[in-house]
Amino acid sequence: MNHPTKFSGYTQAFLAALMTFTCGMSYGAYSLLIVPLSERLGCSLTAAGFPATVETFASFLVGLFGGGILIEKFTARRCVLIGSLVACLFVAGYLYLPSLLLVCVFEAIVGASMAFGYSSGMSAFIRTWFIEKRESVLGVAIACIGFGGAAGTWLFGVLDSNFGFGVTSIAFACLGILCILIYVFALRTPEQLGQKPLGWEKAEALASAEGQSNSTDFGVDVKAALRSPSLYLIMASCLLWALSMVVSPYLATILMTNGVSDLDAANYSTVNNIAIAVMSIVVGALTSKLGPKSYVIAAFGAGIVGLAAMLAWLQVSRTMVTLLLAVVLLGAGYVVGTTYGPIVTTKVFGNKCYDRVIPLVFGMRCVGLGVGVLLLPSLAEQQGDWTLPLMLAIGMMVVAIIMGLLAMQLAPMRKLHQNGNKT
Template sequence: MRAVIADPGASGAAESRETLPSLELFDSARAWRMVAAAFVAMCAVYGVAYSFGAFFKPMAAEFGADRSATSAVFSITVLIWCCLGPITGHLSDRFGPRIVVATGALFMGLGLALTSVIDRLWLGYLSYGLGVGVGVACAYVPMVAVVGGWFLRRRNTALGIAVAGIGFGTVCGAPIAAALIAHLGWRATYVAFAIATTAILLGCAWIVERPPVHVTPSRVRLADVVRSPAFAFLYTSSVTVSTVIFVPLVYLPSFARDHGASEFASAALVGVIGGASVAGRMGLGSLADRVGVVRLYQASFLVLALSYGLWLIAASYPMMVAFALVMGAGYGGYVALSPAVIAHLFGTQRMGSLLGVLYTSGGIGAMAGPPLVGLIIDRTGSYRVAIAAAFVVALASFALLIPLTRFEPAATRSSAAID
């Protein structure tokens, strides 16, 4: 059976008619296997990446480094995975996701193993930054694009479940890291993480398949979409929010420890963010199928911004938990809905490449945010000024998204110049 249909997710000028191998492949059990593989892959890579807060103090203490220098390890890592997104997305679009994900498995395992034997902090910028950065880049954008291409009716729901793996990994990663560090030390913990992530990602690479629709060359002209006003609003708001979104992942555990919380309880706050983000990613992804993806995306930014107001006044551990819950819900919605917004406004033909370009914004923000916050804390001796600044920046990111509703389907046909 062969059918000719229009992709209903390709709103606007990105709509085109493709020859599909079979309509039955979409939203099928085979398609949901891709969701499962994406969930597991993201759980693995982000569980490691977002556990860095648990390694922060022991690494800083061993190397005698200040907060700004130590947090730069994480910032460089985020910059690398964000900047490589367009490349891994393009390679996945062209050659399929399997070889890209497998390459990421090898890079991540080697990078973590090398980080376990460094004798200078700056070497971690290379080993951890390149290893984990390439690993995340090879897993995230290709796997999200695969999921988007395997679904027609339940695309937003499937994407929400897939990226919920990030939240689940965040829930598990930091507490596991804290427990292992307490018993084995941070170096042996990185070795354990290297073995586990390599095995998991290779298994996901073996499962994942190219989506049923693969058209080369695509009618979507990437340069034209990137220059469109709609994409400009998406990109600038993402740059702005990324400046502050990684700050709690790096500094919230040390903030909690300075306010009397135990090592495990402090690390568990990152897990709370991850747990709340799972609910945000799965719930909003499903709700977007029925309500409206752009407005939900805006709401996620507003919730995320308001959460920093809670952190600013947090003086007890329960208040920190409240901040982590609200921040995680907003962050989860932001991550879950980003691919859905791309598909809604620009279609799915070049989804891997478009997502890759959008996610370079995260690298820009991550390079500025955590090191700047570390510098403010080192200079002032207090977290409050840095948190207040993060609150203002997060509100600005929401304000930048307000005009985006003007570019939904009808406007997108004229603004996102395609073909």
């Protein structure tokens, strides 16, 4: 095989990110679909939000029992396509399914596809192209989800206000045609193009030192990963993060219930989404230069400070500066949801069992978000404000960052590298 050109790898990463961008566009419109669903079916807003909880638990269950197996069976390339096609039907499902039960069933399918498609499939595909610079490339690719969400919210508003739900749902569904064309004519693995991933030489040398024949699969096996306390520390930290950072997607509601106008709340939410996208890019560069531990400290730390700033805005200083600080840092901290799993899992276990382990980590994220979206708002409603929920969220984030750092300290890969240095 020939040494891979950077052009091929970066182009393929861009194409996978473009397909995932369409997912972000569809899922980004979610906040605008709740009220129409409630009005159309004659149910409460709480009931209209329940399908999202179904989605998160479906994603967790599929990820727990078969997400990694499905990635291996279908290949990461196909998983990117499947996740994209399901996402493109998301808007139509919310606008036209005739009962809440059917919407819940549809959301279960969406959640299942997220367990092996969407960001999981994209990150697995990018792994096939990059050993070096993986974090940077993955960070930029994941940022496309955030930018897609911002674009999807804007597009939905424009189309709906000018043409109605029919044209809007068709337009989002047609994004699937773009994904199919990319898949059929352009999206390729290194093997299909007769190339190897970037950085294969160093990985091959390290694998040779350990007697492993496949340089791209260097690392511990699934059984060793499942026996490692690091896996459960990563999963627990991801769960605690999700329980805490549900504040970020719930931001507009918090602001509107505290005297901020609907328009201003929407603007602050846009800033929050932009911060998510930008931080996704920064995370990759930060991890490549300073390492995964610095990433964990920075990303979780941003979330902690963001939560504290939101608490300060509610209780002490209702200034624009304080609120902007909270909004931006909450967005930065929310990036953990899509970047923490790929970065830390690779650091702790290597590449060999990645496809089997990453769905477990993403699954815990889904459980946390599904429970958190019910837990923290309910607690705020009982208490009359968000003071206690925010304090609880800060505490959980502190525990989460400790768990993440401890998981890397106990990483099985540390022993492999130490053994490799002795040979």
